[in-house]
Amino acid sequence: MVAVEPENFMEYILVEHRWIVVLTALLPISMLWKVWSTVRNYVVFKLSSAPKMHDRKVKDVQRQIKSWLSGDRSTRLCTARPTWQTMSYRHSVYKKTFTNIKINFVDILEVDTENLTVRCEPLVTMGQLSRTLEPLGLALAVVPELDQLTVGGLVMGTGIESSSHIYGLFQHICLKYELVLADGSVVTCSKEENPDLFYAVPWSYGTFGFLTSVVIKLVPAKKYIRLQYHPHNKLSALADQFRKESESDKPHEFIEALLYTKESGVLMTGDMVDEIGRDGKFNPIGKWYSEWFFTQVERHLRNNKTVVEYIPLRDYYHRHTRSLFWELQDIIPFGNHPIFRYLMGWLMPPEVSLLKLTQPEAVSKLYEKAHVIQDMLVPIVHLEDAIDTFHKEIEVYPIWLCPFRVFNHPGQLKIKTTADSQMFVDIGVYGVPKAKNYETIPSTRRIEKFVSEHDGFQMLYADTYLTRDEFRQMFDHTLYEKVRESLPYCKEAFPEIYGKVNRSVRK
Numbered sequence: 305m306v307a308v309e310p311e312n313f314m315e316y317i318l319v320e321h322r323w324i325v326v327l328t329a330l331l332p333i334s335m336l337w338k339v340w341s342t343v344r345n346y347v348v349f350k351l352s353s354a355p356k357m358h359d360r361k362v363k364d365v366q367r368q369i370k371s372w373l374s375g376d377r378s379t380r381l382c383t384a385r386p387t388w389q390t391m392s393y394r395h396s397v398y399k400k401t402f403t404n405i406k407i408n409f410v411d412i413l414e415v416d417t418e419n420l421t422v423r424c425e426p427l428v429t430m431g432q433l434s435r436t437l438e439p440l441g442l443a444l445a446v447v448p449e450l451d452q453l454t455v456g457g458l459v460m461g462t463g464i465e466s467s468s469h470i471y472g473l474f475q476h477i478c479l480k481y482e483l484v485l486a487d488g489s490v491v492t493c494s495k496e497e498n499p500d501l502f503y504a505v506p507w508s509y510g511t512f513g514f515l516t517s518v519v520i521k522l523v524p525a526k527k528y529i530r531l532q533y534h535p536h537n538k539l540s541a542l543a544d545q546f547r548k549e550s551e552s553d554k555p556h557e558f559i560e561a562l563l564y565t566k567e568s569g570v571l572m573t574g575d576m577v578d579e580i581g582r583d584g585k586f587n588p589i590g591k592w593y594s595e596w597f598f599t600q601v602e603r604h605l606r607n608n609k610t611v612v613e614y615i616p617l618r619d620y621y622h623r624h625t626r627s628l629f630w631e632l633q634d635i636i637p638f639g640n641h642p643i644f645r646y647l648m649g650w651l652m653p654p655e656v657s658l659l660k661l662t663q664p665e666a667v668s669k670l671y672e673k674a675h676v677i678q679d680m681l682v683p684i685v686h687l688e689d690a691i692d693t694f695h696k697e698i699e700v701y702p703i704w705l706c707p708f709r710v711f712n713h714p715g716q717l718k719i720k721t722t723a724d725s726q727m728f729v730d731i732g733v734y735g736v737p738k739a740k741n742y743e744t745i746p747s748t749r750r751i752e753k754f755v756s757e758h759d760g761f762q763m764l765y766a767d768t769y770l771t772r773d774e775f776r777q778m779f780d781h782t783l784y785e786k787v788r789e790s791l792p793y794c795k796e797a798f799p800e801i802y803g804k805v806n807r808s809v810r811k
């Protein structure tokens with residue numbers, strides 16, 4: 305294990321007992337923030353004032369860009385969203401040198417219950433959407449599970465969830481984008497209108513223009529998820545069932561798996577239902593006193609029995625939010641203790657933004673040396689090989705496995721098949737590596753090499769150590785470059801994607 309020596313008493317407290325700051329300051333502030341934003345969003349949605357304000361806000365973005373155009377254009381452009389607020393793991397240093405364009409687009413604009421679509425602004429969060437849509441009996445087809453993820457970030461980056469084996473990534477459920485481009489014009493794009501731009505926007509990290517609204521596909525929702533837990537003690541058996549369920553002609557609506565050791569884990573298959581059946585018990589996992597989801601799942605592995613549970617819909621969607629997958633156990637070691645849960649569970653979790661904002665230098669160094677946060681996306685056929693490699697190089701458990709479909713569309717995610725789509729798996733590793741030979745850069749580089757050689761992709765909210773050439777091999781830049789060439793001032797205003805995600809611009 306790598307140790308990082310704190311330099312003074314304060315740093316020692318912040319590194320070794322970070323929970324003190326989290327409990328006394330971050331949790332109460334987070335709660336105030338949640339209450340305020342929930343009430344504010346509810347009122348704005350009920351008053352329907354957001355659509356009227358939207359055009360005015362778009363004009364304000366155009367005004368800011370025109371002011372940049374009329375200057376010497378010596379700086380590039382990025383959003384003014386402070387880097388501590390984002391879910392990307394590090395702070396983006398370019399925010400300090402680029403011209404920051406204010407995009408206060410925080411509202412849901414319209415829910416079309418007939419055509420099953422929602423039009424919303426880019427700073428709308430997943431929590432805000434699921435809260436608004438649930439009473440209408442609707443849900444996004446893909447709900448990336450952390451409450452604070454934003455529509456804009458998920459479009460410009462990427463989003464994935466346990467329904468992605470049917471619907472694909474977040475980009476695949478987006479029907480239309482509205483953007484303000486570097487020449488100050490407003491464009492909309494969809495499969496039919498400006499298709500090149502439409503297909504190039506996902507994974508572009510804000511390097512074509514500023515997203516101002518998105519139309520997203522909805523699905524009818526029911527009250528509960530009937531979730532079936534299938535424990536396995538052999539990786540090959542788990543992987544076979546995982547592939548079979550994901551690629552089935554009539555798949556379950558939700559599929560994910562958690563691995564607790566290299567050979568053992570629990571596969572979960574779920575479907576929406578309106579009634580609680582007699583074949584399983586009701587489990588409201590989102591209640592403040594409930595045990596963290598990943599430890600509940602581990603119990604099913606220990607009991608080694610296939611069981612069914614009925615989980616309220618929103619509790620299921622945000623099942624990994626209260627424990628930030630399993631990341632909170634390192635920050636509040638007693639966070640899952642029953643006494644803590646009953647007394648303080650209602651304050652959980654602290655906002656990721658505040659954790660980022662208050663992260664001391666020593667914690668950053670510790671995370672840099674002895675903590676992995678990565679999601680690697682590989683074709684599902686390579687699942688076992690990938691787990692072997694991750695075990696050898698990192699050895700972090702639990703591992704999150706989420707199947708997803710990549711459609712054969714133009715854009716940065718080129719799949720090597722002529723079929724309509726290809727099934728992939730997201731392998732998410734978050735935690736302290738136990739592999740003896742673990743060293744951040746060489747180990748991550750070897751994992752990246754494995755992923756590239758197996759026609760996979762790296763999620764770019766995490767640290768990437770790919771060189772520019774390797775990056776361009778992993779992500780097809782053909783359409784991306786064609787569109788950048790065609791848009792006036794685009795190359796002057798925005799760096800290429802690598803310029804926003806490589807390690808040297810993220811501290």
Ligand SMILES: Cc1cc2nc3c(=O)[nH]c(=O)nc-3n(C[C@H](O)[C@H](O)[C@H](O)COP(=O)(O)OP(=O)(O)OC[C@H]3O[C@@H](n4cnc5c(N)ncnc54)[C@H](O)[C@@H]3O)c2cc1C
Pocket residue numbers: 333334337341344348353354357358361389408410411427452655656657658
């Ligand atoms: C403790 C704390 C935690 C935070 N955590 C997060 C976080 O986790 N994630 C995150 O994204 N942000 C976070 N923020 C910051 C927040 O996103 C920004 O302050 C944001 O700009 C404010 O959004 P708001 O909804 O509070 O809007 P407001 O404060 O109401 O408005 C901001 C501006 O936009 C205008 N405006 C707002 N809504 C509309 C509308 N519908 N039509 C027209 N104009 C409008 C207002 O007039 C105002 O000028 C946090 C802030 C604090 C203090």
Ligand SMILES: NC(=O)C1=CN([C@@H]2O[C@H](COP(=O)(O)OP(=O)(O)OC[C@H]3O[C@@H](n4cnc5c(N)ncnc54)[C@H](OP(=O)(O)O)[C@@H]3O)[C@@H](O)[C@H]2O)C=CC1
Pocket residue numbers: 381382383384385389390391392396407426448449450452453454455456457458460461462463464465509510511513514515516763764765804
């Ligand atoms: N389950 C999942 O799918 C999960 C996904 N993630 C990842 O988290 C990230 C999303 O986090 P979030 O905090 O929401 O987003 P961020 O603020 O981190 O934004 C991500 C990128 O999108 C750009 N962007 C965001 N909004 C706009 C806009 N309106 N116009 C132009 N560009 C924009 C940002 O540009 P700029 O730098 O200029 O601000 C930035 O480069 C994604 O990368 C996603 O892959 C993380 C956890 C879970």
Ligand SMILES: CC(C)=CCC[C@@H](C)[C@H]1CC[C@H]2C3=C(CC[C@]12C)[C@@]1(C)CC[C@H](O)C[C@@H]1CC3
Pocket residue numbers: 391392393464628629631656659660663667677679732734763
């Ligand atoms: C499901 C997918 C695709 C990804 C999940 C990723 C999350 C586990 C991470 C996204 C942002 C991460 C951050 C942290 C933990 C792991 C994430 C939530 C911290 C809270 C860890 C503690 C640091 O001090 C701040 C980090 C901010 C980002």
